[in-house]
Amino acid sequence: MxxxxxxxxxxxxxxxxxxxxNPRFVKTGRMFRGFFVKTISFVGYTVQYGCIxxxxxxxxxxxxxxSGPSMEPTITNHDVVFSKRVSRHLCxxxxxxxxxxxxxFDPKMNICKRVMxxxxxxxxxxxxxxxxxxxxxxxxxxxxxxxxxxxxxxxSRSYGPIPxxxxxxxxxxxxxxxxxxxxLAESPNDGRIL
Amino acid sequence: xKKYTHLAVxxxESGFVKTGRMFRGFFVKTISFVGYTVQYGCIxxxxxxxxxxxxxxSGPSMEPTITNHDVVFSERVSRHLCxxxxxxxxxxxxxFDPKMNICKRVMxxxxxxxxxxxxxxxxxxxxxxxxxxxxxxxxxxxxxxxSRSYGPIPxxxxxxxxxxxxxxxxxxxxLAESPNDGRIL
Numbered sequence: 001m002x003x004x005x006x007x008x009x010x011x012x013x014x015x016x017x018x019x020x021x022n023p024r025f026v027k028t029g030r031m032f033r034g035f036f037v038k039t040i041s042f043v044g045y046t047v048q049y050g051c052i053x054x055x056x057x058x059x060x061x062x063x064x065x066x067s068g069p070s071m072e073p074t075i076t077n078h079d080v081v082f083s084k085r086v087s088r089h090l091c092x093x094x095x096x097x098x099x100x101x102x103x104x105f106d107p108k109m110n111i112c113k114r115v116m117x118x119x120x121x122x123x124x125x126x127x128x129x130x131x132x133x134x135x136x137x138x139x140x141x142x143x144x145x146x147x148x149x150x151x152x153x154x155x156s157r158s159y160g161p162i163p164x165x166x167x168x169x170x171x172x173x174x175x176x177x178x179x180x181x182x183x184l185a186e187s188p189n190d191g192r193i194l
Numbered sequence: 195x196k197k198y199t200h201l202a203v204x205x206x207e208s209g210f211v212k213t214g215r216m217f218r219g220f221f222v223k224t225i226s227f228v229g230y231t232v233q234y235g236c237i238x239x240x241x242x243x244x245x246x247x248x249x250x251x252s253g254p255s256m257e258p259t260i261t262n263h264d265v266v267f268s269e270r271v272s273r274h275l276c277x278x279x280x281x282x283x284x285x286x287x288x289x290f291d292p293k294m295n296i297c298k299r300v301m302x303x304x305x306x307x308x309x310x311x312x313x314x315x316x317x318x319x320x321x322x323x324x325x326x327x328x329x330x331x332x333x334x335x336x337x338x339x340x341s342r343s344y345g346p347i348p349x350x351x352x353x354x355x356x357x358x359x360x361x362x363x364x365x366x367x368x369l370a371e372s373p374n375d376g377r378i379l
Contacts, residue, residue: 051240052233058243091292102350105326107276141290165287165351 070147080176083169117144255332265361302329
């Protein structure tokens with residue numbers, strides 16, 4: 001018998017581990033644990049920064065891409081605007097402001113229209129070409145929205161005033177296209193604001 | 195060693211340098227405190243927004259299911275996944291005051307036929323709930339201002355679904371079914 005090999009200690013023994021443990025399982029277990037810890041911390045950071053980003057979009061402002069012809073010429077198809085949320089939370093939306101609101105007919109869609117009447121205001125419900133003008137009063141807690149392109153816009157003239165709570169934010173800046181960057185124009189239908 | 199040369203030369207640390215260092219330390223601590231507050235505030239806000247919140251109810255319109263000063267837990271997941279059904283009790287933003295919330299039961303979804311007349315009326319009148327709207331009614335029909343007076347409200351006003359009553363402890367648990375089941379058509 002070769003006594004030198006019997007007395008030889010393996011590297012695992014010197015670290016105090018039980019020689020009954022297979023060194024390969026211990027290594028794999030350690031790798032999995034390290035991978036698991038890294039995954040958990042990655043998920044934690046993602047959730048953390050996702051929450052901060054969500055709150056920034058919720059309370060400060062967001063970029064919105066508009067589609068449709070109902071706000072021409074002020075906002076055309078595929079324009080990108082910046083909509084700030086502060087006005088809505090402080091209830092400072094005024095007549096003449098362009099707002100982004102949740103659609104009353106589809107909770108997943110948003111609409112972009114101009115506020116033509118606040119609660120208690122008298123608004124004109126007839127078209128510009130009608131002979132007999134009809135009017136109505138905007139109920140408490142509601143707003144009257146109209147698109148700038150009156151001929152091609154589905155707005156409060158068809159579905160009535162919408163609750164103020166549906167408004168998401170006020171459009172204050174046009175970001176794209178670059179040649180029309182800046183503050184948005186006043187309403188081309190000023191005669192309709194009573 | 196370089197850091198302390200000016201000490202050796204003057205014999206003691208200059209008063210202005212010490213104050214400057216104190217202010218800078220205080221400033222850094224304030225900034226990091228504000229940073230942590232904003233961070234955890236955002237996470238808490240998102241938890242209330244996407245998971246659920248505790249709501250204290252007031253008013254008699256949902257008796258006997260929910261009485262005055264009850265605390266309920268309202269979950270947000272159903273609303274975001276559009277899984278609100280007839281018979282669910284929901285918390286919604288008031289259509290007449292954007293800062294107030296209302297707590298009522300859903301009696302009709304879009305396209306449903308709902309009864310607009312009272313239980314004591316001779317002639318029953320009906321209406322259809324428009325697309326994207328819901329018809330809300332309080333359980334206490336005699337003492338509730340709901341869709342029978344202000345019409346159906348947009349689905350987008352719903353904040354969450356009430357699923358558990360937390361307080362008072364003797365009525366802890368899942369909420370009862372509608373006592374006005376005959377009105378669900």
